[in-house]
Amino acid sequence: MIHYIDLRAIAHSTEDPARVRKALDFFLLPSPEGEDRNTDDIVEVIDAEGHYGNRMTIFSAHVPRKKDLKALAAFIRQHMLPEDVELLREEMPDRLDDDQVFHIRLDKQAAFGEQVKLTSSSDAIIVRVKIETYPKNRQKAGLIVEELFG
Structure with a gap:
């Protein structure tokens, strides 16, 4: 079914990294057991520099x-x-690539306000859902994606 899910958000120099982390944590904090959890063990934080020397913080899980x-x-x-x-x-067909990764962009501002909203902006929480089928079959992967998100 799902092999893994990767999430990534970038806090640009004009943004508060704590707010971007809160937006990312909105998706990571709910646990199947219903208890609160600490996301520090699954979120990697990288301080980086943009093309024009601007500082940014990359959060990935x-x-x-x-x-x-x-x-x-x-x-x-x-x-x-x-x-x-x-x-x-x-x-859905356009969001599922040949490696069976389903791509979603979620609005960072909406996530900070604890809402789930799709966006086409590059300034988003990027979600990559890796679908596994054996043998590899794009049509079966599409059916799994439809079952999960359709």
């Missing part, structure tokens, strides 16, 4: 545990607006 994967996918789907679900359905 890798979620590999099966029960966390199902909970995260369900959390995203359950909190999406109906119009975003419809848009995701329409764009």
Whole structure:
């Protein structure tokens, strides 16, 4: 079904890194067991410099545990607006690449306000959902994505 989910958000020099981290944590804090958790062990923080010397902080998380994967996918789907679900359905074939990775961009500002909203902006929380099928089959992967997010 799902092999892993990666999330990434960038705090640009004009943004408060704590606010961007809070937006990312919105997706990582709910656990399948319902308890609060500390995300420090799964979020990697990298201080970087942009092309023009601007400072930025990159937050990335890798979620590999099966029960966390199902909970995260369900959390995203359950909190999406109906119009975003419809848009995701329409764009599913284009969002699933040849490596069976499903790509979603979620609005950072909405996530900071504890809402799930799709965006086409590059300034987003980037979500990559790796779908596994054996043998590799894009059509089966598409059906899994539809089941999860459709």
